[in-house]
Amino acid sequence: MSVRALLDSRAMGLFISKRLAKKQGFKLEKLDRPIKVRNVDRSDNRGGLITHKVEINIYYKGNVE
Numbered sequence: 001m002s003v004r005a006l007l008d009s010r011a012m013g014l015f016i017s018k019r020l021a022k023k024q025g026f027k028l029e030k031l032d033r034p035i036k037v038r039n040v041d042r043s044d045n046r047g048g049l050i051t052h053k054v055e056i057n058i059y060y061k062g063n064v065e
Contacts, residue, residue: 014058014065017047021054028052 001024021028034049058065 015050016054016056018052021052026054026056028054 003020018028030052031050034051036049037045037047039045
């Protein structure tokens with residue numbers, strides 16, 4: 001699958017929407033504890049909590065994450 005994405009070099013993780021994960025058929029694994037998401041200005045993100053994770057490989061210019 002190929003997608004356009006915004007990469008944040010200071011991010012502590014890689015994120016995709018739950019909708020995209022389901023659409024692509026990724027196996028969603030429920031987190032034991034949801035993760036609260038805050039914006040740069042420290043306000044709560046309107047997308048809500050992160051409740052699931054998936055295992056995927058990201059390939060970009062010879063690098064794998």
